[in-house]
Amino acid sequence: MAFPPLWDGSTIGRIGALNLDRNQTIDRASGQCGRIPESVKCPRGKYLMPINVGGAGAPDNGSSDSGRLGMDAITDFMAEDHRSCDALFVAVEQAVARGAWQAAGNEFRRFHDAMLHHFAAEESVLFPLFEQRTGMYRGPTQVMRGEHSQIRQLLSAAESALAESNADDYAGTAETLLIMLQQHNVKEENVLYPMCDQYLADQLETLLPELQKQIAGEERLSR
Structure with missing residues (x-):
């Protein structure tokens, strides 16, 4: 399978910067994530204003009534966690801009943990399942x-x-x-996640809760 030019490692061009206003707050309350069913909550909750990293959101293709999972369920779920991690990064930037180093350190620990949990969800759950299903062990997952x-x-x-x-x-x-996060997110949201939606559509009922568990850090509690 030939991969799009995004995978050649080159610069992807201008991507929108994180755009939360400094006076805005981040709502960490839990909520529903796009067309994902009620049984699967948003990874880290919603915040007030989305972060633009290139407009990679998938088009709306129907409702999720009767527990039906959308065609882009993996893309929606994982992209939502990208936005949540981005919002935590913004909080660090805001604290540094104020010269509030202790607060910046606290916010950075939250951001750092969120990023590692996101990576764990991909590397221990999503990527291996995708590789097993497709046989592509040296393709996009290796790049990521x-x-x-x-x-x-x-x-x-x-x-x-x-x-x-x-x-x-x-x-x-x-x-x-x-810059690296912006480029990385675009690759995943435009290429890899849609491929996962295509090849793992029959795994969603068990896959999404497991991804959520990893993102929330709950896997450490069960060990």
């Missing part, structure tokens, strides 16, 4: 795992800069991290 490793390194660098209250180092690392 490599980018996860790079993002983890950037998260570590940002954490060190925050611990030293080094605004310049943090700003440089955060800018690189932002």
Whole structure:
């Protein structure tokens, strides 16, 4: 199978920046996630204003009445968690801009944990299932795992800069991290997640709750 140009590692061009206003708050209350059924809650709840990373949202293709799962259920669910992680990143940026280093550190820990839980959901649940179903072990999932490793390194660098209250180092690392997250999310939301929706449609009833469990960090409690 030939993959779209997004997978060649090149720059994807201009992508919308995180656009939460500094005066807006993030609503962490739980809610429903697009067309995902009521039995599956949004990964980390909704917030007041979406973050634009390129308009990768899937088109509305029907309701979820009678427990019916939408054609884009995986894309919707995982993209919602992208937005939630983005919102946590914005909170870190806002704290740094105020010079509130302790608050920035606290917000960063929330962001960092959210990112690792998101990666765990993909690497331990979604990617292996996709690979087993398609036989594609060296395709898009391999690319995404490599980018996860790079993002983890950037998260570590940002954490060190925050611990030293080094605004310049943090700003440089955060800018690189932002660009990489934007490109990474576009690849997943435009290519990989839709492929997962196509090949894993018969697995949704068990797959979505397991993804939610990983994203919420509940897998650590069950060990």
